[in-house]
Amino acid sequence: MFWPILLTLSEIQSINSRRYFRAVKRLFWRIVGLAFCITVLAILISFTLEKKYTAKASLLLEPPTPLTLSTEAKETEPEPKDLTKNGAMKIKKRDISGESYLDFLNTQYQVLASRPLAERVVKRMKLDQNPYFDISKFNDNQGLVLRIINDIRALLRTALPFLPAQTTPKLSDEQMSKRLIQFATDRLLASIKVVPVENSHVLTLEVETPDPSLSHRIANNYLQTYINDDLRIKKRMGEKTLAFMQERLTGLSANLEESELALLEFYDKQQLGTKNGSIDLGINTSDPVGAKFQLSPQLVQQMRSLQREVEINQHLYKVHLSELKSMERLYLLQPWYARILERASQPESASSPNQVLIVLVSFVLSALLGIFLACLNEWLNSVIRSVEDAEYKLSQRCLGALPYDDELHAGRSVSDMLKHDTKAPGGQFFANSLVDLSEGLYSLLSTKNTACIQVTSTLPKEGVSTVSIVLAFLCGQRAKVLLVDANLRERSLAKVLRLPKHQAGVVDILCGTHSVEECLVKNEKLGIQILSAGSPTPKPESLLKSEAMEGLIEKVRDAFDYIFIDSPAMHSYDDSIALARLCDSTIYVVKADGTHYELIQSMQYKLKESGNRIEGTILNQARFAQNESENDSD
Template sequence: MEQKVSASSAMPQMEQLIDVKQIWLTLLKYKWKILFFSIMVTAIASLVALSKPSIYTATATLMIESKQAKAVSVEEVYGLDTRINEYFLTQFEILKSDSIALEVIRKLDLTNNPEFNPALVEEQKLLDISFDIYELLPFLKGLRKPAPELSEDEASYRLEQRVLATFKSKLAISPVRKTQLVNISFSSTSPALAAQVANEVGNVYIESNLDSTMQVANKASGWLNERVAKLKADLQASEARLQAFLREEGLVDIEGVGGLASQELNELTSQLNKARDRRVAAESLYNLAQSSTNNVARISAVPEITNHPVIRDVKLAVSNAERKISDLAKRYGPKHPKMKAAQAELKSAQKNLDRELRQLVKGIGAEMSAARQAENTIRREIEGRKAEFQELTVKNARYSEYQREVDSNKQLYDLFLNRYKETSASSDFGSTIARFTDVAYQPLLPSAPKRKLIVLMAFVASFGFGCVVAFVLEALNDSFTNAKQVETTLGVSLLGILPLVKSKKDKLPTYLYYDDKQRAFSEGVRTIRTGYMLSNMNHDNHSVLVTSSEPSEGKTTSAINLAFGLAQLEKTILIDCDLRRPAVAKRFNLPAAQPGLANLIAGTHTFEECLVKDETSGLDILSAGLVPPNPQELLASDRFGLLLEKLKQRYSRIVIDTAPCQAVSDAYLLSQKVDSCILVTRAEHTRTGVVKHTLGKLVQQGVKIDGVILNRLNLKKAAKYSGHGSYYEYYGYAEKAPETAKVTKTEKESV
């Protein structure tokens, strides 16, 4: 199980290695083009970078105060407040504003500087060029539109706006993060001007703030002066109204009078409550006493009466008399003089108690009347005092109204008076909103253009772009570039490769097969011959059709050289069945009137008259002859079929060259009359889809496909960039092999 997992995990690594290798091979394939493109682009970028003037950047640093300092507060002069982010953002935008930039432009007279106003130099050049053009081409004068006339103000405004746009493009305001510092950078071709402008922007910003502060202070001082005068008049008027009211009402201190009246009213109310309690208590006691007038015992049981000092003393006397009788009764009888005296004393005490009780009841009635009278008197007094208090409350409300008006006017007057005095005292104090922490100095080195970086980036970008283009071209190239690609793409065997042979006008020599200097080509033909014969070893096949998908793929060359190779082993005939554009006769320099296949099928000539014997190779050749108007009908005729049957009895191998499959259908027609077929395709030329389509149609016709010949393949290039150098090594070995003009008897026997 562990071995299976390791094997499966190794597969993606193998695929990744193959992909990396293919990428490397693609880069090697296009390396000189990529390097040439990169060097050209880098050279152009170098020229452009060198042609651009050096730009110098100077930077000044300002610290912006969070609040404007005041002369009356030392803490505010040095105080910082970093909580107001919107304030700093506003100051940064003010530094970038057009008003600051225009002031700097006017101060430094930048409108007359060629760096900011290129029109000073270019206008004359344009005028000279236009003059020359109109002088050389007079007919263009009628098409020339006169320039619109502008007033002096409009022209000045437009010029200033152009200079302003150029100025702002060179100015950079960058706040330092989490600080109150801001960097003012300016770029120019002149280092002195760059430093001067950077410092001047900060100075103009500070001066503009001072001017605006002074203007605001002066305006505020004048406005405060007017307001103070008006508020003073309002305060005096309100105080006069208050004094008049006090005189009219005869009041000195209405607050004290009101407090005394309120205190008296509260005391009368308290007395009324006490009088009411006294009257209620007297009425209750009087009513109770009246209900018990005939019963002395009930009257004496009332707590208020019992607790009266007189009644308490009388009752004490009665109690003593009763106790005395009780003591004497223990020793004497009822008729004893002491007993009688004691009883007489008891009766006298009881009568005295009854008399005092009745007298007390009368006093309670008088007390009740007095309590009622006192209550009524206090109530009448309260009603009178209430009326007076209400009248006093109305006066107090009017007094409070006048007093509030006086107080508010006094507060406003004091506030504005203090502010006016502060403003007047500090109006001539020129506090700055910002100050320089670092002034700009003339830079020693240019900041732009970064020529080394431009050249490096140009090379990297162009090299990367060249690699991308190479990958795109390689992806779009669906032609055959190596031998292995033929078998993997088409699924058929590769008979062999014919290497690319350079020649004038792409016309190869007819007898290239016998050229000692082209050993690779000869070996390629022999390889194709061997592959063809091996594929038909167990079949009694004599005729083979050599065709291609498109014209100019080398089918005629392949057919001729295959016939040369077969002729060395067996008796072979080469037939040119391309009756539309025959090429075999031209290759062998046959006369134009030479009869051939068309004449033979038509019956105008005999076979011996049409047959040509090549002395160099011993190959029999049957050319196309005169081009007929109906080539397909001739090839489909029974006479052509009978001809092939007779030739099979006379020749061991019949090599037929025919028209391309995509151009006409002659090849498909001939494929039904031959034993097998060989398809020729041109390396790096024919698209794989076209070859697949041709093979598919041939297979549908039931044709036996012996294989594919890959023609005009650059062996060195294929070996170097495909990663498969076996073919090239093989052909290189063939070039070093001893010269072999003819096949030995051993080779014949092996074949």
């Protein structure tokens, strides 16, 4: 009786998994029905959805070779210390690779999905005048939803008058135009999707609208607008760069002219001439000792400073002029880094709704929902439904289960039910249940010193009398068995076995009006003897607690191998507590899907407090599939 305490964690988890698996199996057809209904509903809804067509266009991105300007002077030319800010500008090319290239692609991806680009497409194609992008037509299509929302708002404002009144400001034509463009831009951004192709320089633009012609026109115009914007930006940047270089070159030209004029003025002032294109400094070079200057050293230094300034300005002007011409050629000959790889064509079939996908997804999700609800119901359920339930929730050994029998509830007697043909519908199924129950019962009787067994339950109408008859019938095949009806209030055993109402029984014996032998009834079909409740009595509890009842049990113990006592429900009366003291053990009957398991536990604890032991439980009126019972019996 202590076997549940010795369960390992893995065994408990196995019991739990089996419990939920059986719950799903029991409700299998309901789950399938739920999934079927939801799937049919999803199909019907999919027919009402607006069909949309997707057009796809591809864009090839080739990263440009950026131009960088540096102020490094040429190594062959000396750099004056006082002209670091006027150094020669050099144009360098820098390759893009690695993370820089990924950054470039991500930037272009964001540009394609940006709002300014979408707004330019809206204005270029006048999409704000298209019915799909027109806010007034959109409100008309959503009229039912908006009407419901507006009705709810009006209802709330009527019920709650203290709420501030909502006023809609009147918009000017310009404001209305901006609002229309803004709404159309939002709809366009919601209709496009930019998808980068893995391991390539290609981006795919997908446009989805209800009009196939509109989808492919938007896709092509969108990419063309992106390329035109890029060219316009590149042209603007080139023009700004060239203008800056031209302005810089103009400044250098002015500096050169100014330095040349200063040098010529110095020549004229000192009356110097030129020989063979060079300046005559008036130096006597034939003097072997030392040169004699016609100019003073200060004038020579001033002249050389002016000459150096002219040379530097000439050099800067030539370098900037050369770089300006090179940059003009680069900007004119630099290739585009974005081009349309594949233009969108008009789609022939709708891309959404995908009815096949809707059917599969709705069926799978609804089936999972059904399984979840079945497991949740099993987890929240507080009644006993299966043998595993009884053992897990009550921590009691379950001897077996008796199925719900429609013929018995239709008025057929228990004796006929136990002897019915196994080839009849449900016959083999019921026979298998009896085999399982008999194995559990014989195992109990062979290991326990049990001769007098009480059969009781928590509440009335749980089938105690039926189970008592079945147990007596099973034991009666091998031993001499007496079945006693101790339910003196309802006398249910006589009703089930259809005994005469005037049949004497326990009450008559305890009152001394009849002997035991006069009250015994032999049932040939079941192979057992029966002692009914007998005449009605106003004090059943006092009779069951009397010494005469104790003497009756002791007397029949000597005459029979096994005695089964049909007792009243525990929750209704204390009769079962009085009988428990006279019996060796108790078999507890639990009606499937009937009684809260915590109430059963409290009644069992009350029974144990009286000194009686519960040898096991029997699940009655269980509803489970026939193949499940057959598998369990195997």
